[in-house]
Amino acid sequence: METAKNRGGATSAPTGGWTALIDDIVAGRWTNPETGKPAVVPYESIVIAESLEGREAELVSSLGLGDTFTVVADKATWDAMGARVARALEKLGPVKTIILDHPHADMATIALVTEKLKGAEGVVAVGSGTINDLVKYVTGLDGRRYCVFATAASMNGYTSTTASITLDSGLKVSLPSHAPAGFFVDLSVSAAAPTYLSAAGFADCLVRSVAQIDWWLSHRLFGTLYSDAPYIIQAEDEIALNRNAAGIGSGDIGAHGYLYRVLTECGLGVSFTGMSNHGSMGEHQISHYIDCFAGDRHPGTLHGQQVGVGVLTMGRLQRHYLNSAAAPKLNATKISFDGMVRRMGPSIARQCFDEIQPKIFNDKAIGALNEKIADLWPVLREELKSFVVPVDEMTRLLKAAGGPTTARELGLPVDFYREAVVHSREMRNRYSFLDIAADAGILEDFASEEI
Ligand SMILES: NC(=O)C1=CN([C@@H]2O[C@H](COP(=O)(O)OP(=O)(O)OC[C@H]3O[C@@H](n4cnc5c(N)ncnc54)[C@H](OP(=O)(O)O)[C@@H]3O)[C@@H](O)[C@H]2O)C=CC1
Numbered sequence: 001m002e003t004a005k006n007r008g009g010a011t012s013a014p015t016g017g018w019t020a021l022i023d024d025i026v027a028g029r030w031t032n033p034e035t036g037k038p039a040v041v042p043y044e045s046i047v048i049a050e051s052l053e054g055r056e057a058e059l060v061s062s063l064g065l066g067d068t069f070t071v072v073a074d075k076a077t078w079d080a081m082g083a084r085v086a087r088a089l090e091k092l093g094p095v096k097t098i099i100l101d102h103p104h105a106d107m108a109t110i111a112l113v114t115e116k117l118k119g120a121e122g123v124v125a126v127g128s129g130t131i132n133d134l135v136k137y138v139t140g141l142d143g144r145r146y147c148v149f150a151t152a153a154s155m156n157g158y159t160s161t162t163a164s165i166t167l168d169s170g171l172k173v174s175l176p177s178h179a180p181a182g183f184f185v186d187l188s189v190s191a192a193a194p195t196y197l198s199a200a201g202f203a204d205c206l207v208r209s210v211a212q213i214d215w216w217l218s219h220r221l222f223g224t225l226y227s228d229a230p231y232i233i234q235a236e237d238e239i240a241l242n243r244n245a246a247g248i249g250s251g252d253i254g255a256h257g258y259l260y261r262v263l264t265e266c267g268l269g270v271s272f273t274g275m276s277n278h279g280s281m282g283e284h285q286i287s288h289y290i291d292c293f294a295g296d297r298h299p300g301t302l303h304g305q306q307v308g309v310g311v312l313t314m315g316r317l318q319r320h321y322l323n324s325a326a327a328p329k330l331n332a333t334k335i336s337f338d339g340m341v342r343r344m345g346p347s348i349a350r351q352c353f354d355e356i357q358p359k360i361f362n363d364k365a366i367g368a369l370n371e372k373i374a375d376l377w378p379v380l381r382e383e384l385k386s387f388v389v390p391v392d393e394m395t396r397l398l399k400a401a402g403g404p405t406t407a408r409e410l411g412l413p414v415d416f417y418r419e420a421v422v423h424s425r426e427m428r429n430r431y432s433f434l435d436i437a438a439d440a441g442i443l444e445d446f447a448s449e450e451i
């Protein structure tokens with residue numbers, strides 16, 4: 001196995017260690033400024049350390065999951081850490097292993113894992129996004145507590161209470177699930193993983209500014225739920241992480257410490273609101289569209305890699321609007337159901353068309369919305385500008401972390417990427433600048449410049 005570069009790293013942990021603040025949130029000592037009350041979150045133990053070698057059994061045993069254990073991994077994550085965790089758990093009791101073959105977080109695999117985990121007591125996931133979502137979702141079905149050892153800093157779902165699952169129809173959705181009782185990070189393992197994995201996780205963090213802009217826009221226009229709490233807890237760490245972007249690409253352990261802090265905080269944010277919107281808006285819809293509809297054209301890229309390219313696209317689109325003192329002016333929504341059927345197939349198209357009805361506006365409704373936007377725009381524009389990280393800066397950061405910045409770099413046909421930009425808004429009822437641009441009639445022209 002590749003060893004971590006820069007062992008020890010040039011970047012030191014914040015005062016209080018890698019879980020400073022996170023410990024307070026988990027212990028109920030952190031007061032949410034929005035409510036004035038201590039936040040209550042469903043986690044028992046979150047440990048992030050430069051090494052967990054020798055501590056695996058103690059960490060799992062502290063959760064009291066049971067007397068027998070089942071470790072779930074895939075081939076790569078078994079090699080990276082699963083074998084080590086399974087060996088360590090033998091001290092505590094009998095250990096079974098389930099090694100999945102290139103798993104996907106879809107309904108067929110959920111059925112398989114449900115069957116394999118029947119009667120299992122102490123369920124221990126060792127892996128990244130797909131392994132964690134599978135184990136999270138399956139154990140969530142009967143409320144069985146589980147824990148996860150992270151093998152890659154590739155996405156922010158470890159601590160979220162939602163699972164991103166592909167339904168039998170082929171549509172990827174965000175389903176309510178539960179939190180891991182224990183989340184354990186050995187930074188040396190993730191820093192030694194192939195760097196494209198960490199760059200993907202960095203991109204999942206870079207989302208903050210574009211998602212906050214979309215989410216606030218939706219809140220101001222339609223009164224949809226918005227919360228600052230997820231952003232408040234990660235604000236300082238986002239600065240430290242961006243300062244260490246180059247360390248992500250070079251496998252620096254300290255840089256990975258900050259990366260995991262932001263990934264973890266983003267997941268904790270989901271447990272405040274029960275939804276992933278603060279870190280999943282227009283840019284995630286572009287990535288989900290790629291996963292659902294690229295078919296043979298999918299280059300095998302990771303969620304976070306696609307999200308990173310989506311972030312830059314959204315940054316350019318939002319810049320177009322925020323640079324203008326003139327309020328956006330929208331026309332009645334034109335979404336062709338037949339077009340959706342052609343692109344998505346009849347079953348997904350039906351499901352999505354029903355889902356997006358609240359953001360389909362006729363002439364009368366768009367007139368009222370235009371008046372509201374015109375009224376709000378001078379103030380709303382300034383509010384939105386306060387969330388911006390300039391797109392040139394985000395591009396520089398993503399490059400420094402080693403992530404792809406264009407569809408071409410992803411290895412995705414550019415025509416298909418443009419289709420994703422234009423049509424991904426048809427997937428979910430989350431209102432973003434993709435909807436503004438589409439209803440303003442400029443989205444196709446904008447997308448035609450994306451490469
Ligand atoms: N629930 C939530 O809130 C969230 C869920 N997600 C979901 O997570 C999934 C993406 O997860 P992601 O982690 O990016 O990718 P995956 O888990 O799909 O795949 C990553 C792959 O990288 C390989 N790998 C992992 N760790 C190591 C290591 N240490 N050394 C070598 N190889 C390693 C593994 O092997 P292999 O070679 O076998 O592929 C692994 O399967 C998506 O389905 C996404 O939608 C994303 C964000 C949030």
Ligand SMILES: O=C(CO)COP(=O)(O)O
Pocket residue numbers: 155156157162163164165173174204276279280284
């Ligand atoms: O991927 C996510 C955050 O990175 C959340 O995904 P969903 O949009 O599926 O909830």
